[in-house]
Amino acid sequence: MSAPKENDSLTLLTPAPEEMLQGWLREFYGKSVQISDREVLRHRDLSYVERLYVADGLPESIIYKLVLPPWDIEQDLHERILIPSVSNSPQLFLSAHYGQMTAMFMEDLGTVFFETACDHELASKLGEDLAKMHRAYCYRTEELSQSNLLRTLMPADYEQLGVTMISLMESWKLLSVQHRRDLEKLTATLAQNLAGEAASLVHGDLYAENVIVRSDKLFIIDWSYFTMLGVPIMDLATLTMKHHKNGRLVEFRDVLIDAYCFESGRDSDKVRSLLPYAELLSRLLFLHWLVERRRLGILGTTIGHVDGVIPKVMTELAERLAVLA
Numbered sequence: 001m002s003a004p005k006e007n008d009s010l011t012l013l014t015p016a017p018e019e020m021l022q023g024w025l026r027e028f029y030g031k032s033v034q035i036s037d038r039e040v041l042r043h044r045d046l047s048y049v050e051r052l053y054v055a056d057g058l059p060e061s062i063i064y065k066l067v068l069p070p071w072d073i074e075q076d077l078h079e080r081i082l083i084p085s086v087s088n089s090p091q092l093f094l095s096a097h098y099g100q101m102t103a104m105f106m107e108d109l110g111t112v113f114f115e116t117a118c119d120h121e122l123a124s125k126l127g128e129d130l131a132k133m134h135r136a137y138c139y140r141t142e143e144l145s146q147s148n149l150l151r152t153l154m155p156a157d158y159e160q161l162g163v164t165m166i167s168l169m170e171s172w173k174l175l176s177v178q179h180r181r182d183l184e185k186l187t188a189t190l191a192q193n194l195a196g197e198a199a200s201l202v203h204g205d206l207y208a209e210n211v212i213v214r215s216d217k218l219f220i221i222d223w224s225y226f227t228m229l230g231v232p233i234m235d236l237a238t239l240t241m242k243h244h245k246n247g248r249l250v251e252f253r254d255v256l257i258d259a260y261c262f263e264s265g266r267d268s269d270k271v272r273s274l275l276p277y278a279e280l281l282s283r284l285l286f287l288h289w290l291v292e293r294r295r296l297g298i299l300g301t302t303i304g305h306v307d308g309v310i311p312k313v314m315t316e317l318a319e320r321l322a323v324l325a
Contacts, residue, residue: 002206004178004188010044010045010300010301010302011045011300012043012044012045012048012115013043013045013046013047013048013066013068013101015047015048015066015276016098016101016103017098019097020103021103023194024094024096024103024105025052025054025105026095026246027094027096027101028062028094028105029054029057029223031052031057033055033056033057034054034055034056035052035053035054035055036053036054036055037048037052037053038051038052038053039051039053041063044300044302045068045069045298045300046067046071046298047065047066047067048065048067049063049064049065050063050064050065051063051064051108052064059107059108061108062093062104062105062106062107062108063090063104063105063106063107063108064103064104064190065103065104065105065106066101066102066103066104066106067101067102067220068100068101068102069100070080070225070292071224071225072102073149073224073225073227074102074223074224075092075095075102075104075229076149077149077162077223078091078092078104078106078223078323079092079095079203080147080149081144081147081149081150081227082223086132086133086136086137087133087137087201087220087223088129088133088217088219088220089105089219089220089221089223090107090108090109090206090221091106091221092104092105092106092107093105093106095108100276107223108220109212109214110212110213110214111212111215112127112212112214113208113212113213113247114208114211114212114213114218114247115207115208115209115211115246115247115248115249116229116247116248117213118208118247118248118249118252119252120252120255121157122213122218122252123249123252123255123256123259124256124258124259125218125259126211126218126239126256126259127236127255127256127257127258127259127260127261127262127263128259128260128262128263129218130235130239130260131259131260131261131263131264132263133201134200134201134232134235134264137200137201137259137266138198138199138200138232139317140201140228141199141200142272144171144229145199145229149228150201150227150228150229151228151230152199152228152229152230153228153229153285154199154229154230154231155191155192155194155197155231156191156197158187158190158191158194158281158284159184159187159188159191160189161187161278161288162183162184162186162187165183165287165288165291166180166183166184168291168295169291169310172294172307174294174307174310174311175311175314176255176311178318179311179314179318182314182317182318182321183314183317185321186280186284186317186318186321187284188283189277189321189324190277190280190284192211193274193277194231194274194277194278194281195231195232197232197233197274198231198232199220199229199230199231199232200229200230200231200232201227201228201229201232202227202228202229202230202231202232202234202235203220203226203227203235204221204224204225204226204227204230204234204282204285205222205224205226205227205236205238206220206229206237206238206239206240207238207243207245208239208245208246208248208249209245209247210222210245210306211245225228225289226285226289231281231314232276233271233274233275233278234243234281234282235276236257236260236271236275236278237275237276237281237282238279238282239256240256240257240275241275241279241282257271257272257275264305270275276320276323277324278323279320280317280320280321280324283313283316283317283320284317286313287310287313287314288315290306290309290310290313292306293306294306294307
């Protein structure tokens with residue numbers, strides 16, 4: 001089964017040879033095994049993900065993921081940062097390398113995703129679980145910062161981030177004078193309004209499609225390049241914003257927010273007033289990823305050539321900022 005190519009500007013990752021895959025499986029299972037079926041879950045320029053069904057081994061299915069830099073940080077995250085009992089993350093069973101590619105074999109948590117399975121009870125549980133995770137990691141920020149593995153991006157850093165992005169986009173002639181002013185105002189506004197937020201581990205790409213429901217437990221998947229030390233309210237913002245990746249969760253937005261605030265001991269009105277700024281921050285970091293792709297010479301994205309997408313995202317950011325003004 002093959003996944004469709006999402007955009008002609010993408011050069012899709014070429015998977016590792018089958019003999020390498022068989023060798024890795026043999027190492028993990030301790031014997032030669034037969035793949036009875038396989039399902040391609042994602043095929044992009046920097047990642048390739050399959051669900052493998054194994055006929056004569058346990059576990060009977062496994063997630064096989066190949067990534068290129070900078071997405072290879074996921075291996076380090078699972079090995080050195082994430083504690084599955086705290087972060088509700090899948091287990092990493094085995095990692096290996098082939099050229100620039102990092103191969104990971106991970107726990108298969110099933111196919112029931114939060115975006116379609118969400119209900120009142122599960123939304124409340126997700127809010128509680130997310131608050132517990134943020135609280136647990138806020139006590140480890142100094143340790144995690146000293147590991148030099150994660151990016152640290154706090155409100156005091158936003159304006160310098162904007163300066164760096166402006167310099168690059170202007171050098172590529174992708175930034176108008178007005179958009180430069182908008183970006184300067186935007187980073188200053190975010191720095192001011194999020195200045196009181198504490199630091200913790202932030203997933204950075206947390207939408208309902210990245211939460212899996214298994215029995216009565218919730219699991220967060222796809223920890224990646226976007227994971228950082230920053231303001232954790234951004235995770236709450238991405239989960240509760242109107243976005244196609246959140247599916248039915250928008251119906252239970254208030255339930256999730258109230259549960260998060262109750263568990264974290266925060267005033268719900270104050271948190272709600274900050275969420276639009278946290279949403280704006282998430283979109284700013286998406287722009288930063290586009291700029292980083294351009295800097296690395298990766299010109300394709302899933303929604304078009306990066307030179308065409310950057311101005312569109314800048315326009316979106318300016319419109320969001322105008323609403324907040």
